[in-house]
Amino acid sequence: MRQIRIGLIGLGTVGSGVVRILRDQAALIDQQTGLSFKIVGAAVANLDRERAGDLQRIPLVAHVSELINDPSIDVIVEVMGQVKKAKALISAALKGGKHVVTANKDLIAQSGNELAQLAVDNHVMLRYEASVAGGIPILQTLRTVYTADPVNEIAGILNGTTNFILTQMDSQNWSYDQALQAARDKGFAESDPTNDVDGFDAAFKLGILTKIAFGLSVSQSQIEITGIRGIAVADVRAARTSGYELKLVAMAKRTSAGLQLSVAPMVIQEDRPLAKIQNENNAVWVKSANIGTALYVGPGAGQLPTGNSVVTDLVQVGKAIRHRDPAEPFALKRVADLPSIIPGHRSYWVLLASPDNDQLPANVKLLFGDVKVSQPDVIRGLDPHRTLASIEVRLDSPMPLETFVNLTQQLGDIRAAYPVLED
Amino acid sequence: MRQIRIGLIGLGTVGSGVVRILRDQAALIDQQTGLSFKIVGAAVANLDRERAGDLQRIPLVAHVSELINDPSIDVIVEVMGQVKKAKALISAALKGGKHVVTANKDLIAQSGNELAQLAVDNHVMLRYEASVAGGIPILQTLRTVYTADPVNEIAGILNGTTNFILTQMDSQNWSYDQALQAARDKGFAESDPTNDVDGFDAAFKLGILTKIAFGLSVSQSQIEITGIRGIAVADVRAARTSGYELKLVAMAKRTSAGLQLSVAPMVIQEDRPLAKIQNENNAVWVKSANIGTALYVGPGAGQLPTGNSVVTDLVQVGKAIRHRDPAEPFALKRVADLPSIIPGHRSYWVLLASPDNDQLPANVKLLFGDVKVSQPDVIRGLDPHRTLASIEVRLDSPMPLETFVNLTQQLGDIRAAYPVLED
Numbered sequence: 001m002r003q004i005r006i007g008l009i010g011l012g013t014v015g016s017g018v019v020r021i022l023r024d025q026a027a028l029i030d031q032q033t034g035l036s037f038k039i040v041g042a043a044v045a046n047l048d049r050e051r052a053g054d055l056q057r058i059p060l061v062a063h064v065s066e067l068i069n070d071p072s073i074d075v076i077v078e079v080m081g082q083v084k085k086a087k088a089l090i091s092a093a094l095k096g097g098k099h100v101v102t103a104n105k106d107l108i109a110q111s112g113n114e115l116a117q118l119a120v121d122n123h124v125m126l127r128y129e130a131s132v133a134g135g136i137p138i139l140q141t142l143r144t145v146y147t148a149d150p151v152n153e154i155a156g157i158l159n160g161t162t163n164f165i166l167t168q169m170d171s172q173n174w175s176y177d178q179a180l181q182a183a184r185d186k187g188f189a190e191s192d193p194t195n196d197v198d199g200f201d202a203a204f205k206l207g208i209l210t211k212i213a214f215g216l217s218v219s220q221s222q223i224e225i226t227g228i229r230g231i232a233v234a235d236v237r238a239a240r241t242s243g244y245e246l247k248l249v250a251m252a253k254r255t256s257a258g259l260q261l262s263v264a265p266m267v268i269q270e271d272r273p274l275a276k277i278q279n280e281n282n283a284v285w286v287k288s289a290n291i292g293t294a295l296y297v298g299p300g301a302g303q304l305p306t307g308n309s310v311v312t313d314l315v316q317v318g319k320a321i322r323h324r325d326p327a328e329p330f331a332l333k334r335v336a337d338l339p340s341i342i343p344g345h346r347s348y349w350v351l352l353a354s355p356d357n358d359q360l361p362a363n364v365k366l367l368f369g370d371v372k373v374s375q376p377d378v379i380r381g382l383d384p385h386r387t388l389a390s391i392e393v394r395l396d397s398p399m400p401l402e403t404f405v406n407l408t409q410q411l412g413d414i415r416a417a418y419p420v421l422e423d
Numbered sequence: 424m425r426q427i428r429i430g431l432i433g434l435g436t437v438g439s440g441v442v443r444i445l446r447d448q449a450a451l452i453d454q455q456t457g458l459s460f461k462i463v464g465a466a467v468a469n470l471d472r473e474r475a476g477d478l479q480r481i482p483l484v485a486h487v488s489e490l491i492n493d494p495s496i497d498v499i500v501e502v503m504g505q506v507k508k509a510k511a512l513i514s515a516a517l518k519g520g521k522h523v524v525t526a527n528k529d530l531i532a533q534s535g536n537e538l539a540q541l542a543v544d545n546h547v548m549l550r551y552e553a554s555v556a557g558g559i560p561i562l563q564t565l566r567t568v569y570t571a572d573p574v575n576e577i578a579g580i581l582n583g584t585t586n587f588i589l590t591q592m593d594s595q596n597w598s599y600d601q602a603l604q605a606a607r608d609k610g611f612a613e614s615d616p617t618n619d620v621d622g623f624d625a626a627f628k629l630g631i632l633t634k635i636a637f638g639l640s641v642s643q644s645q646i647e648i649t650g651i652r653g654i655a656v657a658d659v660r661a662a663r664t665s666g667y668e669l670k671l672v673a674m675a676k677r678t679s680a681g682l683q684l685s686v687a688p689m690v691i692q693e694d695r696p697l698a699k700i701q702n703e704n705n706a707v708w709v710k711s712a713n714i715g716t717a718l719y720v721g722p723g724a725g726q727l728p729t730g731n732s733v734v735t736d737l738v739q740v741g742k743a744i745r746h747r748d749p750a751e752p753f754a755l756k757r758v759a760d761l762p763s764i765i766p767g768h769r770s771y772w773v774l775l776a777s778p779d780n781d782q783l784p785a786n787v788k789l790l791f792g793d794v795k796v797s798q799p800d801v802i803r804g805l806d807p808h809r810t811l812a813s814i815e816v817r818l819d820s821p822m823p824l825e826t827f828v829n830l831t832q833q834l835g836d837i838r839a840a841y842p843v844l845e846d
């Protein structure tokens with residue numbers, strides 16, 4: 001039985017999950033792989049902090065360099081977070097010939113190319129399954145199942161905190177602030193929720209997915225990012241009344257004009273499985289040439305789900321150590337036919353008070369040309385003074401939301417307008 | 424660039440998908456793996472049958488033995504179907520030192536153990552991702568992502584034909600016969616639909632999943648199988664009116680009493696993603712110790728989705744040929760703590776005309792002991808002469824549907840009764 005020796009950096013939510021899974025499932029891992037994993041030592045920020053009983057047996061080191069420089073260690077598991085520090089120590093580990101497993105999405109989104117190249121140069125593996133959609137094996141799936149299947153679109157609910165907030169606003173009729181507080185109480189949202197609610201966390205994950213699925217490196221500034229901060233519960237209810245669910249969707253979509261990249265609140269028709277992803281769950285929806293449409297759903301975070309992804313990576317590293325597999329580049333090399341990145345969406349749902357509902361489709365066509373417009377649905381009860389009309393417009397090419405709204409308000413008083421996640 | 428040489432047996436739906444993907448995506452496969460795949464020759468039943476233009480370039484052989492005995496061939500792809508013939512030729516190929524990729528679920532469900540052992544003995548790979556849920560990489564996912572994550576339950580919509588029939592009955596208000604005819608017209612159902620509508624196809628797939636997820640070999644006779652033949656559209660509508668979708672669900676569930684194994688029409692609460700899997704799509708829902716709940720959705724069949732799974736297997740074989748990986752046993756070895764297989768379900772939904780709806784929960788408890796019973800929902804309009812009550816009962820331990828119905832009819836006239844897929 002080959003023993004794989006681990007240096008663990010970080011013993012928080014994810015780190016303790018890794019410790020627990022490696023301990024509780026040691027027999028299963030041995031039975032199935034013939035490998036055993038030993039945590040040689042762990043580094044933490046605060047050596048004096050009280051640890052849970054079962055973590056106390058892990059030897060703590062005073063400085064990460066004790067792990068990075070320990071020649072008996074095969075793999076460094078970086079689960080401490082932070083970009084600059086983590087980058088420095090992962091680089092040192094790779095250069096020292098150690099494999100690295102990390103859950104650090106901010107770092108991989110920003111420096112994945114460079115670190116993956118460093119791994120290739122040093123003939124070691126760098127794996128980061130836990131960095132996108134915690135418990136969903138989406139990176140491994142994209143790397144294997146989509147080897148011969150060109151991806152056309154990825155759309156995901158990639159941030160559990162915002163999905164929890166939107167689900168609670170909908171089901172409890174809570175305001176944004178009430179739902180945010182509930183997310184804090186449950187430990188989903190941090191005291192400063194910016195990264196989640198303003199869409200940055202989802203955008204980091206979208207950057208990594210875009211790299212693996214399309215072979216394209218994008219910087220965060222190339223992604224149109226709209227968060228859900230302060231979103232009105234009335235909007236969530238209006239979407240629901242009109243047959244939609246409002247979700248924060250991250251998407252990358254190949255079109256003839258280029259790649260559409262956005263993180264934005266979008267509505268999803270309620271009879272689609274993606275509309276039913278609730279609370280802290282994540283989901284990734286992939287459209288491709290061979291498979292067509294697939295959906296992968298699971299928890300986006302949490303001690304054991306995220307720990308499980310780290311352990312899955314460790315098992316791959318362990319098998320590679322046994323077989324001496326070569327390192328993998330950051331992206332699958334994809335045929336480079338993606339000239340540009342284009343802003344906006346093609347389909348929009350709009351709820352508005354129009355002087356003449358029957359004329360709406362014709363008026364939309366006067367504005368946008370010969371586009372597809374649904375028959376207006378008349379919605380009563382949302383507004384005490386007037387009936388509203390719900391329509392869906394499918395443009396010929398993507399248009400930013402702002403432009404769409406600016407044009408559409410000529411048709412009436414707009415109550416809500418969102419891009420529609422297309423089939 | 425290493426060339427992998429293929430002998431293809433069968434050039435029907437799946438075989439032609441494999442040919443097309445290997446041709447259309449050759450550049451992508453080369454870029455990502457450095458491998459190229461060549462179909463050396465193909466065997467078919469009828470040499471004189473007219474083939475589509477792009478298949479005509481594939482050299483046909485007069486007998487499969489020409490492929491099995493060709494020393495230049497690395498891998499046999501068996502996509503002809505049939506159990507006995509396929510078993511003989513796959514055995515011969517494995518004994519001859521050739522890797523084998525197959526989509527043959529009937530064969531793998533029945534002889535997987537034996538064939539996998541033969542592969543291990545001959546140091547070659549046997550892969551069959553396409554045999555369960557065509558385009559969903561569920562076997563690979565179970566083998567990797569669940570290495571250290573004990574599975575507690577698998578529930579799946581594994582048969583596209585029956586899901587298509589149920590979806591159409593619901594959305595079109597069609598009778599079973601009308602929907603079956605529509606499935607035939609679309610090419611989903613064969614002229615003799617027994618295998619699909621009586622649940623046998625789903626049961627074969629469930630047998631394979633049970634082996635991979637639990638390490639337990641089950642024979643088809645150990646699975647309680649109920650199909651959907653002749654199911655009433657009124658049942659589908661009644662489920663819907665009561666907030667459920669009716670689906671043919673295959674499930675394997677670990678309980679303290681043993682493993683529950685069944686293929687049966689079940690209702691699923693409409694707000695769960697699994698309830699929204701429509702038409703010919705498949706889905707597999709996995710509950711496990713670390714990840715918790717995950718759902719994998721995709722097409723269950725079809726030329727390109729199934730062909731893609733075969734090609735994914737071929738790429739794994741190609742990488743193994745390059746690296747000389749060892750063969751894998753049929754099942755992950757799982758800790759053997761599954762003593763027995765138990766029949767029935769624990770939760771039931773029942774719609775009935777009761778003399779006293781308010782007394783229903785109390786009366787259910789008189790019958791079944793202190794079980795969980797929902798408050799009755801009064802359903803009007805389904806029956807012109809009386810109101811109906813919809814309740815959900817959660818028993819302490821599983822009970823066969825028949826027993827449940829026999830007992831419950833003391834409470835009133837039963838309109839519909841189905842097991843409920845539990846959260």
Ligand SMILES: NC(=O)c1ccc[n+]([C@@H]2O[C@H](COP(=O)([O-])OP(=O)(O)OC[C@H]3O[C@@H](n4cnc5c(N)ncnc54)[C@H](OP(=O)(O)O)[C@@H]3O)[C@@H](O)[C@H]2O)c1
Pocket residue numbers: 009010011012013014015043044045046047049064078079080081082085103104105106130131134300301302303306
């Ligand atoms: N939480 C999730 O569910 C989840 C999901 C996906 C990805 N991730 C990613 O996983 C990483 C870890 O997240 P987490 O939630 O586990 O964080 P956490 O609970 O805050 O734990 C961080 C750990 O790192 C240690 N640490 C901090 N600075 C350190 C330093 N300079 N040197 C050594 N140790 C240091 C901390 O030590 P002390 O214990 O002494 O404070 C703590 O043990 C992050 O990159 C995060 O984005 C998390």
Ligand SMILES: NC(=O)c1ccc[n+]([C@@H]2O[C@H](COP(=O)([O-])OP(=O)(O)OC[C@H]3O[C@@H](n4cnc5c(N)ncnc54)[C@H](OP(=O)(O)O)[C@@H]3O)[C@@H](O)[C@H]2O)c1
Pocket residue numbers: 432433434435436437438466467468469470472487501502503504505508526527528529553554557723724725726729
């Ligand atoms: N169709 C799907 O979407 C799907 C999905 C999952 C799994 N599968 C499995 O994949 C397998 C193939 O299914 P399919 O739908 O592709 O079947 P199919 O369209 O009926 O094609 C069968 C092919 O095998 C050939 N064949 C039949 N008997 C043969 C023999 N004795 N020797 C050599 N060739 C023979 C046939 O030759 P001719 O062309 O001359 O008739 C035909 O090309 C089955 O095991 C099926 O269960 C299919």
